[in-house]
Amino acid sequence: MRYLLALDQGTSSSRSIVFDRDGRTVAVAQRELRQIYPQPGWVEHDPLEIWNDQLATACEALAKAGLTARDIEAIGITNQRETTVLWNRATGEPLHRAIVWQDRRSEDLCVRLRTDGLTDLVREKTGLVIDAYFSGTKLRWLLDHVPHARELAERGELAFGTVDTWLMWKLTGGRVHVTDVSNASRTMLFDVRANRWDEQLLTALDIPASLLPEVRPSSCHFADTDADLLGASLPIGGVAGDQQAALFGQACFGAGMAKNTYGTGCFLLMHTGEAFKISQNGLVTTSAAQRDSTPLFAMEGSVFVGGAVVQWLRDGLKAIEGSAHVQALAETVPDAGGVMMVPAFTGLGAPYWNAKARGTLTGLTRGTTVAHIARAALESIAYQSAALLQAMSRDVVATGGRPVAELRVDGGASVNDLLMQFQADLLGIPVVRPAVTETTALGVAYLAGLSCGLYADESELSSLWQADRTFMPTMPRTQADVLMQRWEHAVRQTVAL
Numbered sequence: 001m002r003y004l005l006a007l008d009q010g011t012s013s014s015r016s017i018v019f020d021r022d023g024r025t026v027a028v029a030q031r032e033l034r035q036i037y038p039q040p041g042w043v044e045h046d047p048l049e050i051w052n053d054q055l056a057t058a059c060e061a062l063a064k065a066g067l068t069a070r071d072i073e074a075i076g077i078t079n080q081r082e083t084t085v086l087w088n089r090a091t092g093e094p095l096h097r098a099i100v101w102q103d104r105r106s107e108d109l110c111v112r113l114r115t116d117g118l119t120d121l122v123r124e125k126t127g128l129v130i131d132a133y134f135s136g137t138k139l140r141w142l143l144d145h146v147p148h149a150r151e152l153a154e155r156g157e158l159a160f161g162t163v164d165t166w167l168m169w170k171l172t173g174g175r176v177h178v179t180d181v182s183n184a185s186r187t188m189l190f191d192v193r194a195n196r197w198d199e200q201l202l203t204a205l206d207i208p209a210s211l212l213p214e215v216r217p218s219s220c221h222f223a224d225t226d227a228d229l230l231g232a233s234l235p236i237g238g239v240a241g242d243q244q245a246a247l248f249g250q251a252c253f254g255a256g257m258a259k260n261t262y263g264t265g266c267f268l269l270m271h272t273g274e275a276f277k278i279s280q281n282g283l284v285t286t287s288a289a290q291r292d293s294t295p296l297f298a299m300e301g302s303v304f305v306g307g308a309v310v311q312w313l314r315d316g317l318k319a320i321e322g323s324a325h326v327q328a329l330a331e332t333v334p335d336a337g338g339v340m341m342v343p344a345f346t347g348l349g350a351p352y353w354n355a356k357a358r359g360t361l362t363g364l365t366r367g368t369t370v371a372h373i374a375r376a377a378l379e380s381i382a383y384q385s386a387a388l389l390q391a392m393s394r395d396v397v398a399t400g401g402r403p404v405a406e407l408r409v410d411g412g413a414s415v416n417d418l419l420m421q422f423q424a425d426l427l428g429i430p431v432v433r434p435a436v437t438e439t440t441a442l443g444v445a446y447l448a449g450l451s452c453g454l455y456a457d458e459s460e461l462s463s464l465w466q467a468d469r470t471f472m473p474t475m476p477r478t479q480a481d482v483l484m485q486r487w488e489h490a491v492r493q494t495v496a497l
Contacts, residue, residue: 004449005061005072005234006441007054009079009163010242011100011264012311014053016061017441018072021454023464025438026067029060036097041104041346044097047085050163051170058230069232074452075171075225076238076444078245079163081186084138086149086211087166089159092174096146098163099138102265102304102346106137107355113137118204123278125191125198127285129353133302135162136188140205153208160211162186164239168223171236176223179213181295182244185287190215192287193276195295218244218289219447238447240289242440243267247298248289249443250408250434251465253458258392258404260385260423261440262413265349266306268388269298270396270404280398281391282351289447299395301350301388305343305359307413309377312345319370327418330375338363339376340490351391352491360494378419383487386426390484406430410439417471425475426484435466 001020008015015030031053036044062068082101087094099105113122113130122130132138139160143150152158161169165179184190184197189207191198197212216222218240227233240248243261247269250259255273260266271288276297278285288296305312310326313319320326342348344357361373393403406429413419414437424431436442449455473480 002073002454003065003067003071004074004076004445004454005058006076006078006445007058007167008441009050009054009077009167011080011102014050014057015441016054016057017438017445018061018065018067019442019445021449023436023442023446025436027061027065029057029064031057043100043103043346045083045100047087047094047098047166050098051167054167055229062230069230069234072234073454074235074237074448076441076448077164077167077236078240078242078440078444079167079183081162081183081241081243082133082135082138083163084135084142085161085163085166086139086142086146087159088152089157089174092169095149095158096142099142101133103138104132104346104355106132106141109137109140110355113204121200121204122188125201126185126188127192127276127278127297128188129284130188131353132355133349134186134188136201136205136207139207139211143207153211156210158211159213161213164241165213168236168239171225171229172223173226177213178216178222180216180218180239181287181290182218182241183239184215186241192285192297193295195293217292219291219451221451235452237449237451238444240444240447243269243300244287244289244298245443245447246410246440247271247443248446249439249441250410251462252408253462256401256404257408259408259410259439262306262381262409262411262419264306264308266303266381266385268301268385268392270392272297272299277395277399279391279395281394282353283388283391283395284350289443291450299392301391303384303388304346304349306381306384307411308345309341309343309380310413312343313374313377317370317373319374326374326378327416329371330378330418333369333371333375336376336379337368337372338365339368339372340486341373341376341380342490342494343377343380344494348491348495350388352495354495357495360490362490362493378416379422381413382419382423382426383484385423386484387487389427404429406432408432408434410434410437420471424471424473426480428473428477428480430473431471433468433471435468
């Protein structure tokens, strides 16, 4: 049997998963990642903690599988995408904590960029909107606020990277400073149609080009790891941002196929093939995982707070002892009792793009219980995702295409049957959960397997994909439409505050 090792560095945890050739999970190791909140709207991680935890879980996963590094064909790396790390090339030491994708500290810079008339340029070059979500403004903040950072950067002594780049730097002892197209496309500095860093955007954000990693396809031989880390030198053969990796792991290789990942946030992606399409309904265009130099694209909508709302119920409200308990609590009531939660803890992402919005609970009465709030929290994940798919359908229909016929789902919250059924009811289309829900890690394992010849092509991977359960809509469309109208009303109340 031949095996692949996936390093899955996410927002809330660092995990490593060993897969066999058929895409079956052999062993998993995971460590929860500490969240640092220096002030409201700011979110940080410790880059060294990320590295140490990721390496430790890789060793643990191999041990659990009863394997050594010599049993592994290749490594794949997937990561929280826009999280930004800046470090010294000579020492390998970070200059600052990593600024997490949820962080909003660079919003003032975004306002200035919009005021300066750069909205259309950014959209045409990158497919993105100007928002603090993306890496470019986070990097600019570091250069402007960390003592001596700009001076060191101008001398070529610093390196920037998203988490994939940071991990590859550490895995190779600083020999390799690279990323893949899917992660580069999330920086707001990358021309996605030309597949290269854009000088005009670098100038607009005042970022030295010497900071940037080399960009390669998502499936290729990136580098070999240092032998002393895992017991043998292993090829890194696949790299992709978490959402593009999940799209690949869901075997969504053709235009019109879509998936939604229910993690800390929710991320709905629809593959558009080689067609670069600009949304008119609040979505962004991003690079899909690529095997060669041919640009491939996806339309994407991002929800900033998805599964994180369950963490808030656990850690903030102390309403549940563990995340796994939320479904049981929510099922003690038949519905949310008129309660609507808009979990805009760090602003609203697509399709609303309101950085200053903050979370609200509406519809409260004397009869409201913690169970109603738990159910409203779960339902908020489905409402936000439904709003994304509705926006996506409007874009598709406007260009002569057909709306998405089914939605493939994955991520931690996709195991919640109550949530998945409510999602299908709101959307009015089948929601399909695969046999392997760890599709983010599986996607980069597949990319690594393609690069080392373990798989022939995407058609072979499509044959490995299997459904676990299909949730069919049962709610009348009139009722679903009323619920979505109530959701949009709750959003309007939120942004009016």
